[in-house]
Amino acid sequence: xTVLDAGPLARRLAQALFVLWGAFTGAFIALYLLPSDPVTLxxxxxxxGPSAVIDPRQAAAxxxxxGFDQPVWRQYLTLLGxxxxxxxxxxxxxxxxxxxxxxxxxxxxxxxxxxxxxIAVPLGVALPVLSACSRHRAVSRLVDSLPAVGVSIPSFWLxxxxxxxxxFHWVVFPATGNTGIRSIVLPALTLSLPTAAVIAQVxxxxxxxxxxxxxxxxxxAKGASRSWIVFRHALRNASLPAVxxxxxxxxxxxxxxxxxxxxxxxxxxxxxxxxAVTNEDLPVLLGLVVLAAAIFxxxxxxxxxxxxxxxxxxxxS
Amino acid sequence: xxxxxxxxxxxxxxxxxxxxxxxxAVRGAELSITRGEVVALVGESGSGKSSLAHAxxxxxxxxxxxxAGAIHFDGEDxxxxxxxxxxxxxxxxxxxxxxxxxxxxxxxKRVGAQVAEVRRIHRRSDRxxxxxxxxxxxxxxxxxxxxxxxxxxxxxxxxxxxxRVLIAIALAGEPDLIVADEPTSxxxxxxxxxxxxxxxxxxxxxxxxxxLITHDLAVAADRADRVLVMRDGAVVESGxxxxxxxxxxxxxxxxxxxxxxxxxxxxxxxxxxxxxxTRLDDRGDLGPPVLTLRNVTRIYTRPLGGRRRQEFRAVDDxxxxxxxxxxxxLVGESGSGKSTLAxxxxxxxxxxxxxxxIDGIDATRRxxxxxxxxxxxxxxxxxxxxxxxxxxxxxxxxxxxxLRAFGIGDRDSRRATARQLLDHVGLPAAALRHxxxxxxxxxxxxxxxxxxxxxxxxxxxxxxxxxxxxxxxxSQILExxxxxxxxxxxxxxxxxxxLAVVRQIxxxxxxxxxxxxIEDTDIDTLFTAPNHPYTRQLLNAxxxxxxx
Numbered sequence: 001x002t003v004l005d006a007g008p009l010a011r012r013l014a015q016a017l018f019v020l021w022g023a024f025t026g027a028f029i030a031l032y033l034l035p036s037d038p039v040t041l042x043x044x045x046x047x048x049g050p051s052a053v054i055d056p057r058q059a060a061a062x063x064x065x066x067g068f069d070q071p072v073w074r075q076y077l078t079l080l081g082x083x084x085x086x087x088x089x090x091x092x093x094x095x096x097x098x099x100x101x102x103x104x105x106x107x108x109x110x111x112x113x114x115x116x117x118x119i120a121v122p123l124g125v126a127l128p129v130l131s132a133c134s135r136h137r138a139v140s141r142l143v144d145s146l147p148a149v150g151v152s153i154p155s156f157w158l159x160x161x162x163x164x165x166x167x168f169h170w171v172v173f174p175a176t177g178n179t180g181i182r183s184i185v186l187p188a189l190t191l192s193l194p195t196a197a198v199i200a201q202v203x204x205x206x207x208x209x210x211x212x213x214x215x216x217x218x219x220x221a222k223g224a225s226r227s228w229i230v231f232r233h234a235l236r237n238a239s240l241p242a243v244x245x246x247x248x249x250x251x252x253x254x255x256x257x258x259x260x261x262x263x264x265x266x267x268x269x270x271x272x273x274x275x276a277v278t279n280e281d282l283p284v285l286l287g288l289v290v291l292a293a294a295i296f297x298x299x300x301x302x303x304x305x306x307x308x309x310x311x312x313x314x315x316x317s
Numbered sequence: 318x319x320x321x322x323x324x325x326x327x328x329x330x331x332x333x334x335x336x337x338x339x340x341x342a343v344r345g346a347e348l349s350i351t352r353g354e355v356v357a358l359v360g361e362s363g364s365g366k367s368s369l370a371h372a373x374x375x376x377x378x379x380x381x382x383x384x385a386g387a388i389h390f391d392g393e394d395x396x397x398x399x400x401x402x403x404x405x406x407x408x409x410x411x412x413x414x415x416x417x418x419x420x421x422x423x424x425x426k427r428v429g430a431q432v433a434e435v436r437r438i439h440r441r442s443d444r445x446x447x448x449x450x451x452x453x454x455x456x457x458x459x460x461x462x463x464x465x466x467x468x469x470x471x472x473x474x475x476x477x478x479x480x481r482v483l484i485a486i487a488l489a490g491e492p493d494l495i496v497a498d499e500p501t502s503x504x505x506x507x508x509x510x511x512x513x514x515x516x517x518x519x520x521x522x523x524x525x526x527x528x529l530i531t532h533d534l535a536v537a538a539d540r541a542d543r544v545l546v547m548r549d550g551a552v553v554e555s556g557x558x559x560x561x562x563x564x565x566x567x568x569x570x571x572x573x574x575x576x577x578x579x580x581x582x583x584x585x586x587x588x589x590x591x592x593x594x595t596r597l598d599d600r601g602d603l604g605p606p607v608l609t610l611r612n613v614t615r616i617y618t619r620p621l622g623g624r625r626r627q628e629f630r631a632v633d634d635x636x637x638x639x640x641x642x643x644x645x646x647l648v649g650e651s652g653s654g655k656s657t658l659a660x661x662x663x664x665x666x667x668x669x670x671x672x673x674x675i676d677g678i679d680a681t682r683r684x685x686x687x688x689x690x691x692x693x694x695x696x697x698x699x700x701x702x703x704x705x706x707x708x709x710x711x712x713x714x715x716x717x718x719x720l721r722a723f724g725i726g727d728r729d730s731r732r733a734t735a736r737q738l739l740d741h742v743g744l745p746a747a748a749l750r751h752x753x754x755x756x757x758x759x760x761x762x763x764x765x766x767x768x769x770x771x772x773x774x775x776x777x778x779x780x781x782x783x784x785x786x787x788x789x790x791x792s793q794i795l796e797x798x799x800x801x802x803x804x805x806x807x808x809x810x811x812x813x814x815x816l817a818v819v820r821q822i823x824x825x826x827x828x829x830x831x832x833x834x835i836e837d838t839d840i841d842t843l844f845t846a847p848n849h850p851y852t853r854q855l856l857n858a859x860x861x862x863x864x865x
Contacts, residue, residue, distance in 0.1 A: 213420070214415065214421045215423040217376065218415055219423075220407065221413035222434060222435045223439060225404060228438065232434070233423050233426070237424065310425065311424070313424055
C-alpha cells in the first residue's frame, strides 16, 4: 500500500510542469512586450551615462546576438526550447550565464529563507499552543493578540528597527554583509516574524475550533489535562490549515528575502533581482520568475505529500 | 446487593448565559442512583436532560453554570471539587458514553490508542501495557477482531463498531458510574439492540451504575430499573420503570406514553378501504399507478486504481408500484438501498437497468427538459428540516421557490398559494415572514411539507420525515400527512428505518435489505405473520416490548 500511486503522482507532475510553463509564458509576455529597449540601455551604461552617443551598428549586432531582431513568436519558441534544457541565456549586463548567476546567489538566499523558516515555524506553533494550554485567560488573550501585531508590521520597518537597536545602539550583530553566522541573525529574524505571525494566526484559529469539537469533550470526560488534550488531540487536527499556510508563506519567503537583502545589504537573489529590474536585464528576470514558480511548485508538492501523514482520512486505501 | 447511594443530585439549577439572555436549562432537578442501578432519564429535545448529565461530569459548556443545588458522588461534593480532582474522577470513576461516535472519536488517532489513552491518563498502565489492555477492552465491548480494529481509524469502522469503541473507552477506567447520553440513537434498530444488549450485560456483570439518557421511552422501558421524566428543565415524574410506564401520574408522561409509536392498536391512518373513494380521480377512475418501478437495478462503480473497478449494486432488481392515494412504506437499515431507490423514484437518478415510470410514463432515457416536467409530479421531503431549508430564506420564499422555478403564477398569486399551503399544513399565515431559525423542528418540517405540496405532486417521497423529531411532534406530523392524503388524494412512498412509525401511516410495506426487496405485503400481514426471517429480526429489535 503506497500513499500515492502512479496515477495521481503523474497528474501532479503534469500540473507542476504546466504551472512552470505558464509562469515562463506570462513572464515572457510581460517582459518582452514592454515598450523598452534593453540594448540601448546596456550600451548607454557601458558608455557611462545616458547622454552618450550610441553606435547603431553596435546596437544592431547585439540585437542579432540576443535574437531581438527575430519575430516575437520565434524568440519565444527559441527561449522556451532553451529553458527546457535549463539554459536561460546570458545576462545583458554582465555577460554571465543566467543559470550560473542565479545558482551562484541561490545558496545565500535559501540559507536566509531557511533560517527564517527555522525561527518562524517553532514561533508560529508555540504561540497558539501556549495560549491554548494556559489556564489564565489574560495570558491567552495577550498571546492571541501578538500575531495580529506581527502581521501588520512592514518587514523593512522591522528590519530598520532591529538594525537600530541591535547593531547600532547595542553592537550585538553586524548590520550588513554576508560574512559569518552572526550576519544572518538579524535578516532572518526580520524575515521570520511576519511569517510566524501568519502561521500563529491560522493555527490559533483552527486550534480553537478543534478544542471546541466533540472528541475534545470526550477527552475531557476521560480525565485528560489541558496540555494532554492540546498535544495529543487538538494540535494534529488543527495543523492542516496551518501547514497549507506555512507552505504558501514559505514560498513567499524568497520574495520577502529580496526586500530584506536590500535592507541589510546582503549578496543573494535579492540583489540580483534588484539589479536585473533596474537594468531591464530580461534574460535574468525571466530566469528568476521561472525559479520562483519552481519553488512554489515544489513547496506545494511537499505540502500535499504531508497531508496524508497528518490526516489518515486523506490516505488512499 | 448493598443498596448504597452512589450519586445524589439535589435541587440542581443549570443556567446558560449569553449576551442577550439567561436561560434556565435545569430547574430543581432531583436524581439519585445507587450502586449497580440503571436509571433512565427520558425527555424530548430541550428538556434539559443533557445539561443535567453534563453537570454531573462538570463538563458544561463555557456559557453554562450550576447556579443552585448539590451533586454528591460517593459522598464527595462534586461542585466543590478542584479541577485537578475532577480530572481524577472523570474517566476513572465517572465515564461518559456520548451519542455520536463519528464526532466524538478523534479522526486522526487509531481507535486502540483512544481506548488505551484512558489507562495512561490515570496512570494505570504504561504505553505498552495499555495498548494490550485496549485490545482486551475492545473485545469486551463486543468488537470483532479487536487486534485489527485497534490499528484502524474511526472512519474505517461502521457506526455500530464506533459505538462499541466508545463503550470500550468508558469501561477503560473501570468506572463506578457510566453516563450514557443517547448512546445508540444514531444506530439502526438491530444494531441498537445488539449494542444496548451488550452494554446492559456489561453493566450487570461489572456492577456498574448507569445513567441512561434517551428521548426514546421504549429504550428506557427495556433497559432501566427506574425512569425519570424531564420536561422544561424539571423532573416531572420518577419511579420504577413499570410504575412510570404503566401508571404514569403526570399529564406529560401520559402524553409521552400515548405518543410513542406502537406496533398494535389504533393507527394515524384510517383504513384504506374507507379511503377507497380518494383513490379515484375526477372521472371515477383508478388510473395508472403514480409510480411503477420495474426490475430496477442501480450499479455504482468505483475505480480501484489502474483498470480495475469495483461494482456495487445499491439497488438490485426491485419492482414496486405505488397507486393513487396509497401509502407504501419502504423499510430497511442504513446501506440497504432505500435512498438510492428514492432518488430513482423521484427521477433524480436513472436506473442502470429496468424502468421507472411516473403516472405510467417511463422516465428513464428521457431528455432533461422532459424529466424536469415529470419531476413536478414527485416531490421529496428530507429527514432533517434543519438542513433542507435555506436559513436565509423566509418561509414565504422557501415555499414559493418551486413555483418560481417553474414560472407558475405571478408574485401575488404565488403569495396567495403560499398562504393556502401554510393553512393546509396547520401553520398561521404570519409564519410567512419568519426564517427557519425562528421555528421549531416540527414547524420546519411543516414548512418543508408545504413546499413539497406547492407543485401539486401526485407522489410525496418522505425520506425519514419524522426521525429527527421528538415523539409528540412525530405523531402530529404523521397525523398531518394522513389528513393531507385524505384531502388531496396524494400518494406517499414513506422511507423509514422505524417499523412502528411506518405502521402508523402505510397501507403496504416493502422491506429492503442489501438492495433487494425481501418482503412486500400489506401492513397487517407484515406485523402478524412476517414471512422473511430478516423481517422477524427487525420486528424483534424494536425497543419497548414492555410498553406494548
